[in-house]
Amino acid sequence: MADNDLMSKLMSLCKRRGFIFQSSEIYGGIGGFWDYGPLGVELKRNLKDAWWRDMVSGHDDTTTPQGAPSTYEMVGLDCSIIMHPQVWKVSGHYDLFHDMLVDCRTCKARFRADHLKSGECPKKPSKRPGEHTECDLTDPREFNLMFKTHVGALFDLASEAFLRPETAQGIFVNFKNVLDTSRVKLPFGIAQIGKSFRNEITPRYYTFRSREFEQMEIEFFCRPDESRHWYTYWRDRRFAWYTSLGLKSEKLRLRDHDAAELSHYSCGTADVEYAFPFLQEGDFGELEGVAHRGDFDLRSHMEGKLVRSGDGFAVELDAEGKPRHPGSGKDLRYFDDQTRERFVPHVIEPSAGADRGTLAFLCEAYTEDQAPDEKGQPQERVVMKFHPRLAPIKAAVFPLVKRDGMPDIGQDIYRELKRRWNVAYDEGGSIGRRYRRQDESGTPFCITVDSQTLADQTVTVRDRDTLEQVRVAMKELSSFLSEKLETP
């Protein structure tokens, strides 16, 4: 049984507190698109920043990470959303995402229009679609899972272009540029964070399956004979990343795809999956796919669109024996100056959904527990237990009361801390109310100026999860928070 109760409560909190809004809400909304509010944008940005820091800018390319075959390098990239249409023809997305389909109104089956003569109607005895008397086929309709647009003011076929359905291709088509300009040597990774667009038939599950979404992707290039080892390294490393940010391991799982499930390009894929509350008990939803893509992508962009052929891949040919979708013809091979070999590197692709990650951390953070009221009676409390690195607001500063100069001291502290972190200042309402407000925002620490502050320049720091308070000298606050917030 899915936990719909939890999901409704989380969704109303996200609206109430400004994490997530429906896109274009005042006009009735638009299906499959979502906006992040003031707290949501901080949360999602923190997630992306943590990813970029942990995978890219903080990467140490002089030390072999645990579990890795060797040291490696890592660089970043930021590619355009609209690319040359040939990219999508060669990558296979155009053919896969762009079909004329026929639906049967009776049996609800869907067929490719060009497969009607070879397809099989699900009704028994087996016949071709349309051959049963009850069959009620629609006209062929265009299904385009890529968003189409036009480049330039002229709307004709030649100007047709697509919003990218994945960020990966931008990395592959820039492979040579990066090689030629950054001095990287194999093995190395190219990372990118950016928006992608898929015209999903059924957007569903809050922000989980959206039509516009953000990906955090690495294309990791390595020698073919080391690729298996790198695949397991990345698979395990990426799984561990989520637990390090607070997803409980029993709600996470790493699932290897079986052969039938593998994508057209992949010779090995594992998903990092999370037990979202909107799914049935025992079901998991994908946060990230880690795929072994072999040399499929670089080869495609050299030779043309590939199709499976025996155990490997071959360029798909048209009726005249020419490539159906020709590649760039550019040599995208890597030259190893130690071994004097020239070859197409293999690719390991850890591809994470930033919105799905954000949603998983929201679900994980939502907690109801008990906190005492002013009379000491336990009251229900809603608290978002974000990992400190992800928390939208890192600390809040309160004067206990609005007199005796406490607001001035509180504002001084606020201004000092604001130089390093996103910090809130609040003097409205009772102290308990202000604590609870920050609990729903997921703020890990609340700093309160009280009468003792006036005497000895210490403040109380209240812990979001334990409710415990410690006294800290004002001048130690910055280093105190630094240790609490930035120690992994």
Next chain:
RNA sequence: GCGGGUGUAGUUCAGUGGUAGAACGCAUGCUUCCCAAGCCUGAUGUCUGGGGUUCGAAUCCCCACACCCGCUCCA
């Protein structure tokens, strides 16, 4: 894409043809020395949208849209 449900204040909801409501939240001020307190004052509604029926529609009818649920799909 199919079927079911829902749509009223920021949130949760009441309102069944006759003046748009409650609680919480928010804002304001007083009080308050540590966990949603008390009191003051106040703001906030395209009743999802569009059509129709009616003297009159949040309420009845039709059409759309959005979200939730179950199938289907997930390259």
